[in-house]
Amino acid sequence: MSSSGTEIEVEGRVARRRRRNREALISAACTVMAEKGIDAATMLEIAQLADVGAGTVYNYFKSKDELAIAVLEEMMHDLALQIEKQTSSVDDAARVYAFGIATVLNEATNNLNWKQLLYRSEVIADALYRRMGPFAIRDIRRAVEAGRFNTPDADLVWRLTSHAIVGASLSINAGQLAGDVKREIVIRLLCMNGMGADEALALAPAI
């Protein structure tokens, strides 16, 4: 009782350590999985790089798969920042948005680590919605303001688009959709947003 103050402090420490461990694990997993691929990365190697015991990982992630998905989320964030950088000089938000979608679609169908996780489609789509949403939704809104798109609910658009991207990636990987058609898929997704297909077709690759 008298120690409650201390306990709070202790909990704070515990919570801090938990966060630190979780971040260290994701960071370690990012490093190892990016270098060797998900399969070749071993949980023990990741644990050691994160400086925790082998069993500790499972206090933070239910399985290797869950950890891989956490890593993928980080990769999504990094991808968003990279897109941000590459489009920093582009004024037209519609273009930025189109470029972003094309980039994500490209990553999802070419990067093995993404591909291997696509079977968890709902989880991936949700991660996409959460981690790239802040950027994508901002661009949609700007494009709407600029009269390039026409939608009352940017959030909903991005939520649907997230799922559509995952679905498209799955189709492409399954070979049901030629890689060459990718570009058109991007366009169709954009069309949902009300921009003319022709214009989109002309813009997207121009970046």
Add this chain to the structure above:
Amino acid sequence: MSSSGTEIEVEGRVARRRRRNREALISAACTVMAEKGIDAATMLEIAQLADVGAGTVYNYFKSKDELAIAVLEEMMHDLALQIEKQTSSVDDAARVYAFGIATVLNEATNNLNWKQLLYRSEVIADALYRRMGPFAIRDIRRAVEAGRFNTPDADLVWRLTSHAIVGASLSINAGQLAGDVKREIVIRLLCMNGMGADEALALAPAI
């Protein structure tokens, strides 16, 4: 005498079956490894897709690694054809060549399946020399004829360049070379061929 004809036919059958099996195995391995990555692909799955017994694979390839390298060779050929297609409208052979090198370097440092095999550097370099050589050497010669390059021995140039590409990829993956510097590496390789660095720098990414 009459049996000699039969023998030829018999040998033909055996040889034909061996070729068919080998091709079926490479094809199956291509499919599975491209989809799941080298590690996640199992030899049994590949064997079944190729319609041979589990042990038969080892009559054709000493190890999973050797099979993966055979697959990589196929990927090199496919990449050459793809580059061919993407540069079909480009007249300047020097540009085509530069684009090709940039593309290969990109694949070698981004495609996980390539990356995981780079430790077999000499083998990879040799495969690169053999499988992409016909295209690369042709381009070098054309560029020489057009006065863009200056070298008496296109074959030797490509042989050296093959090793240089692998070495550069290794350095990049090891983090000793920033990914951003890749482009400059391409240029340096081209410089071996006598074309001015400035011009190359301007051309390569323009395609």
Add this chain to the structure above:
Amino acid sequence: MSSSGTEIEVEGRVARRRRRNREALISAACTVMAEKGIDAATMLEIAQLADVGAGTVYNYFKSKDELAIAVLEEMMHDLALQIEKQTSSVDDAARVYAFGIATVLNEATNNLNWKQLLYRSEVIADALYRRMGPFAIRDIRRAVEAGRFNTPDADLVWRLTSHAIVGASLSINAGQLAGDVKREIVIRLLCMNGMGADEALALAPAI
């Protein structure tokens, strides 16, 4: 019909080749199995050393096991010759016989290759009877003539003793019989032959 003469000659050649192959195979198997043990020896290695195809071995021996037993027979013969040599200066045939049995028992319980084949007890006992019989039976007869043994049927004695040796070896290997008791087993076997146990006990190890 008119070719019967030729056929005989042909068969002769064929038979000769068969014998040559069989001997080459046993010889090769002896070499390899003695060096590496039965398990570590591969049928392919043996075939190559005998200069025949991999499948050919099975035209001469039903299985690796059968080949190993043929090898064991050779080892038995060699052992007999070796005993012969080591006892060349011993006059007392009973001593020679006792030494021989002790030597065989020792080999059967210490040499891994023998031990591993003991489970084929009947076959081994028969081989022992056939391959060491000429020597053993001769010694028994000599010992009878010298009044050291008393039996009307040396052949039968050796036949029974062969089985007894195998049985004793099995028991010793199974741990049901201490290795220290081996000597006494030898004696009991000898007792079957009518020689006084005491005398035998005194003689056997003295060589």
Add this chain to the structure above:
Amino acid sequence: MSSSGTEIEVEGRVARRRRRNREALISAACTVMAEKGIDAATMLEIAQLADVGAGTVYNYFKSKDELAIAVLEEMMHDLALQIEKQTSSVDDAARVYAFGIATVLNEATNNLNWKQLLYRSEVIADALYRRMGPFAIRDIRRAVEAGRFNTPDADLVWRLTSHAIVGASLSINAGQLAGDVKREIVIRLLCMNGMGADEALALAPAI
């Protein structure tokens, strides 16, 4: 404070279990490998006999080979005890030592399990030094005291002799050294220790 006692107890339990498992594994491996040979013994069978899971073995031994070497060390110890027993009535320490070396050399060149591990020469020599050293060095010292040998450093002598024994065994197995020459090898080793070759030649086999 009160937990420190518990901790000690806990560590003790873990450590105890680890020791028990290790010993159980070696014991099980001894049994199975002695009976069937190293190759025919399967890791699963050993694990089951030791009452642990299949994978657990690899927490204690890096490979089947390492386990086999641990077994060989036990066999060395047993051999030392056996030599001890067989020479219990011999007073001359030099004779005991000579007999011991001859016995080891014999085992190393006749016992298949030893032979198959000789390629790990350095490891085997080291094991020989450690496991038979206490006995051998004691005999050397006694022999020195009795004026039979003359060396200031028995430990060093045994260390060198260990390597020499392994080297001799390798040569004998390779056929570079006739088995008949073994005895002389023993003598030469003994000569390193200062005892006259003639005397040694007369003593060693006399036991």
Add this chain to the structure above:
DNA sequence: AATGAATGAGTGTTCATTCAT
């Protein structure tokens, strides 16, 4: 009869995951 390619059962080994401490 001889060959050597095909086969698949069996083995050593790895590693994600669990669990006692």
Add this chain to the structure above:
DNA sequence: TATGAATGAACACTCATTCAT
């Protein structure tokens, strides 16, 4: 909660044996 030893399922690879030629 953190740890690391224990576990067993899964996989690469070997090799005795079969069989088409």
